[in-house]
Amino acid sequence: MHNDSVVIEARDVSKYYLSGKERFAAISHIDLSIRKGEFISVMGPSGSGKTTLLNCLSGLDRISEGTVMVNGEDIAGMSDAYISRFRARKMGFVFQNYALLPVFTTVENVELPALIVGEKASRAREMALSTLEMVGMSGRASFKPSQLSGGEQQRAAIARALVNRPEVIWADEPTGNLDTAAGKTIMELFRDLNSSLEATVVVVTHDERVASYTRRRINISDGRIVGREGGQGT
DSSP: OOOGEEEEEEEEEEEEEEEEEEEEEEEEEEEEEETTOOOEEEEOOTTHHHHHHHHHTTTSSSSSSEEEEEEEEEESSOEEEEHHHHHHHHEEEETTTTTTTTTTHHHHHHHHHHHHTTOOHHHHOOOOOOOOTTTTOOOOOOOOGGGSSSSHHHHHHHHHHHHTTOOOEEETTTTTTSSSSHHHHHHHHHHOOOOOOOOOEEESSHHHHHHHHHSEEEEEEEEEEEEESSSHHH
């Protein structure tokens, strides 16, 4: 792989919070490159800074110091409005609690990101239905989230993250609310989607079993990278 395939480049990135008069570093001096098509885990215990790192790399949080480049664009220099549009087109997000809207059906939840970026309603519905088929959820399109199991809700959330065919999918503890069997199914789905769509998948986890599905692992502790295993990135 050549350097032009780097999708995300973090250089000397830190994020500080104020606690009273003390300044607390949630992440400190992070250097990380993620290449197109990688399947990578960011692993660490609770409170290690891994979710903060995901939020800073994806532009959900503003960094305090350093540089984050996504597809060659410096996200620190983007306005809030621009970065929201940029994320909607280029990124998909999967959360531990699914974050599905309870009043919407599965297909209505999945088509939302397509509508947000300006797709026509008929095209957004078509995209949502084909994406639900990819994750094995066609038969649940008209169900509300309350009618779905946890594993089905997470598959619907993955379909929502995928509907615009983003370059990067961020998954924050995606198996955290699932039993072992459902968690295994979700990680196998991520692995298959990573291969078939060549989407870059970044999974944040504290679970060794989840990390074992990924091709590269970044270990984080006390806001710093303490180890790297596998893969071609840095």
